[in-house]
Structure formats: structure tokens, C-alpha cells
Amino acid sequence: MIRIQFSITLLAALLFISCATNSYAAVPPPRDLPKAEIIRLGERMYRNGTLPSGKVMEAYIRDDVEVDSSFFSCSSCHLRAGLGSFEGGVVTPPTTGTKLYKPYQRPPSMGDTVDQAGRFIYAKTVIERPAYTRETLAIAMRTGIDPAGQVFNDVMPRYLLSDSDMSILISYLETLSAEPSPGASSSEFRFATIISDDVSQEDRQALLMPLQRFIAQKNQQMGMYKDFIKFGYAPTAEMKYAFRNAHLDVWELKGAPETWQNQLAAYYNNKPVFAVLGGISNRDWRPVHDFCEAQRLPCLFPITDFPVVSETGWYTYYFNKGYGQEGEAVAHYLNRMDKLPAETQILQIIQDSPAGKALAAGFETGWKELERRPVKSVTLTASQLLDQMSLGKLLAKHKPGVLLLWTDAGLLQRLPKLIPKLGGPGMVFVSSSYLGEKTATIAETVRDKVYITYPYRLTPYVGPKTGGFDAKVPILASAKDFGDRRIASRSTTMLQQATLQGLNLIYDNLYRDHLIDVMSMQMDVVALDYERISFGPGQRYVSKGCYIIQLGPGTAPPLLPRSGWVIH
């Protein structure tokens, strides 16, 4: 990197002299590139920090801190929709052409006033500025000085961009979030939820009840708001963004998953929606996931044990990684067992079912990332699993010290006969999600040998501290929770804590990418079902934990944690 030291103060002075005597250097749009190519190249610069040449964008912070875009890019702070962010006390302003070419006044921030706690003020950002032009925008990105001569916060890098690269980036910003997304208007949001035909009537109602109540509440609030206006009260500018009608479509998926994408497209083309609120299927969620990625359609917290586990998926928020997260937790737990001899044989017995395979895949992924040698795996059908003779032979052959039993509850009653066939230390791991309510029936004689994955809260939940109607009575996890899929409670969490918060925060910026962005910047939430759900740019599995537990004595056994919530 070329070593150039800036003095922002001096640059500001020079720019004002330049301003007074000359016009700014022109930054015309690129003339030799088609518009689609400008957008492609500009988006690559904005999101990945890659110049049209393929090189990284170089910049300086605080005069001499060299940074390049392999560390972070424009979208890291201004986010994908370009509407900015608020993090660490710093307000990052919008960077879309629509916003840049108008005068701007940012929302108030704690950094605007003397910090009551005595913290050093580092977060000061420009409060108000006139409209940019392409030319003043180029100067701002290079020097950190806005059209009024105000200096940016130090966290904004000053970029070393050539005229042609700058022209492409500015042209891209002019297209960024230029058109509102379908499914939303100043007066209405249209949502959908997705239900596949393998879902029971009971589960379907558990999903729809909180969703329909949410929609009714939104519309009731709108009625109250209209009365408010009718009786002569003047609403504040922000109030109209908090009150919109809402409509919920139910997209029913029938038949083979291979046909789901066409069914979804038909629903969507008929009436586009702004976002998918929840949804439920007992099958792999991938067809829906892929459809939402292709349509750039937010899909918020579906109830699924088979989410798509991806580091690049953008538009679907999941509660967790489903069965995969439980398998992974076992890999991490075993890896942290200091007393487990390195030569201990680990055997996976995998029921030939989507759940069994997903648990095994989660374990194998986690185990591989820990750079451990692959374990022995045997896949058996439900009927093969009940063949006592062959199962006994299998265990005698491998003599595993650790048995990962990724099966349903069919084998549970036989555990007392199977466990003595294991080598030392004779541990068995099972999934509470797969076993369901039968988990509590594990024989007392072997409970000290059986370890259970449990991806839900164990510590008392006492409700939000803000008050309201939520119970303040501590809620404790117990054996009766094993069979509970928590459909209504999790959908309520989705609506109250995550989605509603996001919808309120987008104000009049009706862009789906912006909804995804603001949801990613939320503070952590202590939720009914999970110890903690946490957000962050790019984080799409909000509950990261899964306990390993054992059962205490009795028919309603206490749940005894053998690990922390998150096992690294």
C-alpha cells in the first residue's frame, strides 16, 4: 500500500480554498459500461470491497491506520440496504443515492451530549448536512469531509479510489435501495406464512394462533390511530410508520417438496408479500429457503428441525441449526472431555430417517472442524434397529466406549441390555428432540450412562424486565417439556421480539434488505425457550446453545445439565 499520511484539518482547509476558487472535479457516470455491469461492479465494491480490477480497496483511518477491504467493506457498517446502522454508540448514516442527494439530519444519539457516565466521547458523528453531489460525495469518500466542511467520525475510512472506480461506486449507490420492495406501502404490510401438508392440525393451529392475533392487533391499532386523527390530534412524523394495516396470506404447500418452489412462485406472483412470518414443516426447509434467497424475500424464523445450514444464506432467519445443532453439541462435548481416552471407540448408530441423518451430519461436521478422526457409522432402518441379535453383534464387533444413538424412542427400553455391551466409559448420547416425550422414560438404572441433547432453556425464565403482561413467575424446564415443540411460544418470540422490532425500526424505508439489516443489529434477547438469542451482521441462527443433560431419578426427573449452554 502506498504510504500517504493525511492531515484532515489541512485537507479541509485545502478543500475550502479549492471550493472558493474552482468547481469540484467532475465525476461523470461511467460511459463505457452498460448499466448492469456498473451495478455488478459497484455491488462487488460495496459488499465485498473488491475493485473492478479484482484488487482490494485501500483506505486510512485516523491518518495512518492502514486498512483494506479484506478486513471490512462499505456494507459492513452501512449494511446491505445502505440505510446505515447504529452500533457501539456510532450512528452510521445512509449511503443510498436517494438519501445522499437530499439534505440529511440523523437521529439523535447518546454521543451528541456530554456522556452522563463520564465516558470519553468518541462516537460523535455529523448531525446535519446539505445534499451531496457526485463530486462532493467523491471528496467525502476520499477525505472524510462533507459538503459543509464537517469532518466524519474517525471510524469511517478515507478511501484511495481512482476516478473510474469512484464513478462506478457512486453510480451503484444511486441504484441502491432506489425502489421500495413489493408487499409494503405507506398504509399496509402484506405477509405470508408457509405450512406444508405433513403438519398436524394441532401444530398448524399452534403456529397460526399467534400470527393471526398479531395481524389482528396491528389492524386494531390502525383503527385506534384513525380515531386518534379523526378527533383532531396531530400525529408526530414517526407515528404513521408505527401504524399500518397488515394482511397475512397462508401459503399451503402440498405434495412432493420438488414441487414446492413452483407452488411458492404461484402464490408470490399472485400477491407478492413483504416477508414470510414463520411457517412450519416437518420436512427439509431447503426448497423454501432457496425460493426466498432467489426472491430476496425475508423468511423469519420458521419452525423447522431441518434448516439449511449455510454461512452465506441471507434471507432466512432460523432459531437454530435444528437437529444439526444437537449433533454438533455432542461433538464439542466429547472433544472437551479431558478424561476420555484418545483411543476410545465412538460408534454412531443412525436411524435411516431425515432426523437420524441430520443428527449424524451435525456431529460429523462439528467433529471434522475439531480436526478429529472420523468415527464409525452404521445406518439402520427402524426394523433393523429392533433386531436384537444383529444389534448385539454390531456392538460386540466395535465395542464402542461411546455410542451415539441417533434413533427415535423405539430403542429406549432396550438400553439397559445394550449399555453393558459397551466398552469403557460406556456413554450413550441421544437427542431429546428425536425421542420426544419418551425421553423421560429412560430406565433409571442407566440414567448415569445416558447423555441427552437439549437445545432449550434450563435456567428460570422470569419474563422481560420491562413489565407488561408477561408472567414474572420463574418458568423452569422439566421432563414434560421433552414432547413440546414450542410452536406457539417460539412464534410469539419471533413476532414480539424480533419481527415487530424490525418492522418498527424500518420507518419509511420499505426495503426487505433493510428489514434483514435492522434485525441483525438488534440487542440480544432473553427468550422463553432459549437461554439467549443473539444477533449480529450475517448471523442467521439466533440461538447458539444446546445443553448436554442427564436425567435425575423418578418419573418426572429433574434435568441435570452436564455442559454449559454453548460448548466451544
Place this chain on the structure above:
Amino acid sequence: MLIVSAASALAASTAHADARKYKRTVEKYNIPDITLINQDGKKVRLVSLLNSNQPVVVAFIYGTCTTICPVLSAGFVNLQNKLLTFGQQPRLISITIDPENDSPKVMKNYLKRYRAKPGWDFLTGSRSDIDKVMKAFNAYIPDKMSHYPLNMIRNPKNGTWVRLFGIMSSMELLEEYQSVAGK
């Protein structure tokens, strides 16, 4: 670019003329005797890591942070590179404030992205242990989104810490480090 180039030549002599933009204090901290996990998945006893005979620089960050952490980590990169050219290998420690998400894998990828060299570790742990560390450094925040830019340099001679609050230039951080190192 022309304006930048012209200004840079004139600016060289006044690059550090600005008033100090960060707050500097000297503090004493009682570090809890806890075990954290580094980017290689290895358990590390924090006290042992910090009780070094050379200065140790500590910062609280998280892997998916958008605003402050990239600047703090860019500061680490620059400090590490500068000191290496002087033949010094600084001890740099980033401690996560997002322990649920920042697994060894996330931390390893983060250090790779910043082209960190040996001597820079990234630590995670249980939520309760991370809270203890933040509290010990008088840097506790209940949520990662509320964090602020802090670098802390341990003086190996007397165990005190230079606490640096704010966005620092490379030269400022280098000078603070060398001051603690007695160079």
C-alpha cells in the same frame, strides 16, 4: 486523487498536530483466574497469558462487529506489523464480547482475514467468564451492541494497565506501547 496527493505532501509534518483524541488513564485490575479458549480451541489460563514479561495489549471485540472492532483490529494489525519491523513481537489479545457466536472457528477465520501473525490471540469462553473479564477491566456491557473502543496495555514491570479509550492512530498506539515497553 490529486487533491489527496497534494495535501499529503503538505500534511506530513503536521500529521500528529491534532489534539489527543483518546482518553488515557493508568489503572490496576484484578484479573479473575479463569480459563478461556483460543482460536485453536486450546484452553488458556487468562492470568498466565497476561502475566508476561513484555507488554500485553488487550481489546474487547466480536467477530461480526461492523463499526468499532474492525478499527480496533486494524490498529492491532498495524501495531503488530510496525513492531515486527523493529524486531519486537507484541502480545496482542482480543477477547470476544459475543461468546455464543465466536467459536474457535469464527475466531480463527477472523484472525486470518486480518492477516494476524503469531502473537495475536483471540479468546472466547462461557458467557459468565466473559462477563467476569469485562467487569475486571471495568468494561462490562450487558450487550455487545453497546460496546466502545478500548485498548489496554499491561506494564510488565508493575502490572498496571494503561487504559486507552477512543479511536487511536497507529502512531499513538505505537507510542503508548513503546512507552510501556520502556523503548
